[in-house]
Amino acid sequence: MVGGIIMALINCPNCNKEISDKAKVCVGCGHQLIDDVNAEKTMLSCPECGAFTDTLTDICSNCGYPLNSLEIKSDGKQKSKRIFKKKWFWVSAICFVLLTSIVLFASNNIRTENYNIEICTAVDEIMAVSADAENVGNQICSVWNNAIFDKDNENTAKYTKTAKDFNEALSNLFADEEFTGKITDIRNKQSEIDTYLGKLKNPPGKFEDAYDEFKELYYAYSDYVDFVISCKGSYNTYTEDLSKKSSVLMESYREIKVELLGE
Known part of the structure; x- marks a missing residue:
């Protein structure tokens, strides 16, 4: 003191x-x-x-x-401030990693599901347009055949009855408003389907093979539809090539069905 x-x-x-x-x-x-x-x-x-x-x-x-x-x-x-800080750092880091993993996992699942919907929709639309093209091809073949062999058929009569030969009959067919409307509709749908090639690029890992199969289907369908509408060659070569291209298309369709659905 x-x-x-x-x-x-x-x-x-x-x-x-x-x-x-x-x-x-x-x-x-x-x-x-x-x-x-x-x-x-x-x-x-x-x-x-x-x-x-x-x-x-x-x-x-x-x-x-x-x-x-x-x-x-x-x-x-x-x-123990230092020990506490270290423990808190590691706990925070682990929580961050776990949360990030959960978010990435959920995001990947959503992307995979969306991709599956997109590619299945694209395949369905391709086959729908191919069916429309098949009907057009069958109509061309019928008019062509009936004009060559002078067959009387109510479905082709308006194109063949007054025609001098099969060329004129086919010209009548391609000048018909209803028939050209079918072709225009097919072309418009083709443009819509073309956008799927861009949408489906960079597929998730499990869909890489499916995307390869989709491209094969797309090329087969494009070749088939373009050939149907072109109406090239003789009657015999046209019908033969049409049958071959149709077979290639259906084979590609079966391949992608196996890849997507396991069927």
Whole structure:
């Protein structure tokens, strides 16, 4: 006690010299002291020599004792801030990884399901247009055949009855508004189907083979439809080639059905 004021001694955290707890600077080493009365709350107490050391220091500044795993003294209790921070970091990291994995998994499932719908829709539309083209091809063959062999048929009569030969009969057919309307409808649907080639690029892993099969189907269908409408060659070569291209188309369709549906 000095002049009625109770003095307390503390150890300088730098040189361990006993000094007044009111001192701002250590008189022994000149170390700048923390002037907060609660300074000890942010200091580590060395278990080896008892000196206080700043929490940012990994070893005791007085004796060199490792302080990494020590707890910080606060209100009479010690809390392991560093250990807590490390644990919190790893817990946060693990939670982030798990959450990211769940989001990616869900996103991939949605993308896969959407792709499956898209490719199945494209296949259905291709086969629908192919069926329309088949009807057109059959009509061409009927008019052509009946004109060559002078057959009387109510379905082809308006094209063949007044025609001098099969060329004129076919010209009558391709000039018919109802028939040309069918061809226009097929062409419009072809344009819509063409967009699927772009939509279906970069398929999910499980659909890579299906996409290859889809391209084969697309090329077979395009070749078939274009040939039907072109009406090239003689009657015999036209009907023979039409049959071959139809077979290639159906084979491609069977292949992709196996890939998509396992049928």
